[in-house]
Amino acid sequence: FKGKARLDQDALLRLEEVLLAADVGPEATAFIVRSVEEKLAGQAVDWNAIQAALEETLVQALNGVERPFVLPREKPAVLMFVGVNGSGKTTTVAKVARLLREEGHNPLLVAADTFRAAAIDQLEVLGQELGLKVMAHQPGADPGAVVHDGLAHARSAGYDVVLVDTAGRLQTKRPLMEELGKVRRVVEKVQGRPPDERILVIDATVGQNALSQAQLFHEAVGLTSLAVTKLDGTARGGAVIPIARHLNLPILWVGVGEGLEDLEPFRTQEFVRALTR
Amino acid sequence: SLTDKLGQVFARLRGKGTLTEAEIQAGLREIRQALLAADVHYQVVRDLLAKVEEQARAQKIVQSLTPAQQLLALVRQEMTQAMGGEATKLKLSGKPAVLVLVGPAGSGKTTTAGKLARHLVRKGRKPALICADPFRPAAEEQLALLAKKLGLPFAPATSDPVRDLTTLAQRAARELWDVLIVDTPGSPPGESPADFLPELIQTTKAGDVLLVLDAMVGQEALGMGQAFAGCGVTGLILTKLDGDARGGAALSLPRRLGLPVLFAGTGEKPEDLEPFHPQRMADRILG
Ligand SMILES: Nc1nc2c(ncn2[C@@H]2O[C@H](COP(=O)(O)OP(=O)(O)OP(=O)(O)O)[C@@H](O)[C@H]2O)c(=O)[nH]1
Ligand SMILES: Nc1nc2c(ncn2[C@@H]2O[C@H](COP(=O)(O)OP(=O)(O)OP(=O)(O)O)[C@@H](O)[C@H]2O)c(=O)[nH]1
Ligand SMILES: [Mg+2]
Numbered sequence: 372f373k374g375k376a377r378l379d380q381d382a383l384l385r386l387e388e389v390l391l392a393a394d395v396g397p398e399a400t401a402f403i404v405r406s407v408e409e410k411l412a413g414q415a416v417d418w419n420a421i422q423a424a425l426e427e428t429l430v431q432a433l434n435g436v437e438r439p440f441v442l443p444r445e446k447p448a449v450l451m452f453v454g455v456n457g458s459g460k461t462t463t464v465a466k467v468a469r470l471l472r473e474e475g476h477n478p479l480l481v482a483a484d485t486f487r488a489a490a491i492d493q494l495e496v497l498g499q500e501l502g503l504k505v506m507a508h509q510p511g512a513d514p515g516a517v518v519h520d521g522l523a524h525a526r527s528a529g530y531d532v533v534l535v536d537t538a539g540r541l542q543t544k545r546p547l548m549e550e551l552g553k554v555r556r557v558v559e560k561v562q563g564r565p566p567d568e569r570i571l572v573i574d575a576t577v578g579q580n581a582l583s584q585a586q587l588f589h590e591a592v593g594l595t596s597l598a599v600t601k602l603d604g605t606a607r608g609g610a611v612i613p614i615a616r617h618l619n620l621p622i623l624w625v626g627v628g629e630g631l632e633d634l635e636p637f638r639t640q641e642f643v644r645a646l647t648r
Numbered sequence: 649s650l651t652d653k654l655g656q657v658f659a660r661l662r663g664k665g666t667l668t669e670a671e672i673q674a675g676l677r678e679i680r681q682a683l684l685a686a687d688v689h690y691q692v693v694r695d696l697l698a699k700v701e702e703q704a705r706a707q708k709i710v711q712s713l714t715p716a717q718q719l720l721a722l723v724r725q726e727m728t729q730a731m732g733g734e735a736t737k738l739k740l741s742g743k744p745a746v747l748v749l750v751g752p753a754g755s756g757k758t759t760t761a762g763k764l765a766r767h768l769v770r771k772g773r774k775p776a777l778i779c780a781d782p783f784r785p786a787a788e789e790q791l792a793l794l795a796k797k798l799g800l801p802f803a804p805a806t807s808d809p810v811r812d813l814t815t816l817a818q819r820a821a822r823e824l825w826d827v828l829i830v831d832t833p834g835s836p837p838g839e840s841p842a843d844f845l846p847e848l849i850q851t852t853k854a855g856d857v858l859l860v861l862d863a864m865v866g867q868e869a870l871g872m873g874q875a876f877a878g879c880g881v882t883g884l885i886l887t888k889l890d891g892d893a894r895g896g897a898a899l900s901l902p903r904r905l906g907l908p909v910l911f912a913g914t915g916e917k918p919e920d921l922e923p924f925h926p927q928r929m930a931d932r933i934l935g
């Protein structure tokens with residue numbers, strides 16, 4: 372039996388509320404509170420001590436989640452972006468493309484959302500803004516075919532990275548999830564390996580459904596990483612804690628605004644500090 | 649399921665007579681877990697369960713044969729009451745009536761505009777779809793495509809939304825449009841909407857200002873509702889209920905901000921709009 376400190380009722384309530392308000396969820400909150408109590412065993416317990424123990428616990432829970440993005444050696448690299456409707460995929464694709472271009476790379480955008488109204492138009496406007504080429508077919512085309520042609524073009528024209536934007540879909544829709552698996556297989560066929568990054572784009576305002584999203588998208592395409600959007604404003608994105616506990620996927624980037632420059636690498640310390648303030 | 653969990657909590661007591669205080673608390677704790685896991689705001693959970701606890705004691709739940717079912721029934725009743733109220737309808741006041749859709753980024757406003765337009769046509773109205781989102785890339789194209797699909801008029805109000813809407817309201821009389829459905833820009837979470845929005849709502853005397861929220865939204869839902877206070881929101885639409893998000897926001901906002909939920913979005917097509925059912929929502933939230 373590991374000793375643990377006894378937090379008084381007020382401190383306990385306050386600690387729980389900080390975590391619940393940040394969307395950490397009831398299960399992970401209970402785990403974190405226990406861990407804080409263990410850390411404070413035999414110490415004087417004031418709010419500063421609790422805050423420090425809390426930050427330490429969260430940093431530990433997010434161990435392995437910070438991984439700086441490095442573009443793979445083999446060209447072209449393929450980055451595939453997936454996620455539920457409205458999570459911020461298209462905007463994030465454009466932001467990452469801009470970042471890669473700033474670093475001297477030559478990105479090609481692939482508009483594989485052939486379903487939603489004006490999805491192709493949206494990516495084309497962003498591509499134009501960035502001076503980057505967008506590979507697209509007509510609305511209603513098969514996403515696999517667009518990806519196939521995008522890759523073929525990238526390989527022959529010497530692009531060094533391909534970013535694939537896909538249609539939003541709720542993770543419980545099996546045929547749509549299978550379609551994603553098919554897109555991954557198209558890449559495998561052309562490249563001889565799956566997309567170098569299969570990135571789940573998660574909205575920071577999502578609550579406990581985030582875990583279901585991560586689990587089911589992981590089943591569909593084998594996720595390699597996450598991007599968390601809309602961390603500007605009041606959202607704290609605590610729902611990534613349950614995801615970290617179950618899947619331990621790295622978070623490559625965070626979106627902090629609607630502009631194409633509003634993208635930052637994920638930093639555990641900063642994220643934890645913002646979550647617990 | 650919650651019924652099973654509560655059943656287990658109370659199972660040991662079958663035939664034992666009265667419930668102890670500790671056992672009532674254990675039951676309420678299970679319900680608290682379920683509501684928090686369903687994204688109901690933690691303050692709403694606290695207030696709701698305090699009320700249920702009071703009622704449970706007053707109703708002498710301890711003497712019932714199925715305390716789990718009784719406790720759940722009390723919770724469900726509290727929830728349904730908070731979400732139900734009188735069946736709230738669209739006001740559709742004014743000539744033309746102006747209905748404005750507001751909400752955080754990506755919640756489904758533009759798609760819902762199309763759904764409402766189709767719904768209003770079936771109710772005998774003549775809606776026009778208006779894009780008042782000057783910021784999002786291809787926002788006009790997206791709404792114009794929906795309008796075309798539905799065979800309805802579309803007009804942009806993106807160069808100067810307030811002035812454009814005034815012009816469009818006059819044009820509505822000539823064109824015999826009797827409702828203007830106005831799509832607006834998404835805002836960052838918890839932040840006030842675009843500057844022109846409160847003025848646009850005031851100038852057009854919009855009788856319906858609908859806050860469009862994603863059913864998967866977590867604890868931010870209340871803050872989002874409050875951020876739109878300056879817009880005079882009249883009702884809520886909860887989208888993406890065709891997924892497995894429990895939708896706790898459907899309880900938090902009516903209970904805390906008195907905002908009724910008018911519709912549920914259940915898919916990406918124009919026909920995927922349903923009236924909101926409080927009883928069904930209560931069951932969904934309770935899991
Ligand atoms: N405030 C804020 N808004 C964001 C951020 N990322 C995306 N958005 C906004 O969120 C909305 C949805 O973004 P999209 O990129 O269209 O999302 P999507 O996942 O591609 O949507 P679908 O393709 O329809 O599933 C837009 O209004 C974006 O401007 C962010 O980091 N912060
Ligand atoms: N499955 C499902 N998807 C929906 C629903 N409502 C909207 N969507 C999808 O959610 C995504 C975002 O919808 P939009 O209508 O572009 O959202 P928005 O609020 O206008 O976004 P911004 O203008 O960028 O703030 C799109 O992929 C829609 O097809 C719904 O009820 N169910
Ligand atoms: Mg998109």
Ligand SMILES: [Mg+2]
Pocket residue numbers: 757758759781784787831832834
């Ligand atoms: Mg929109």
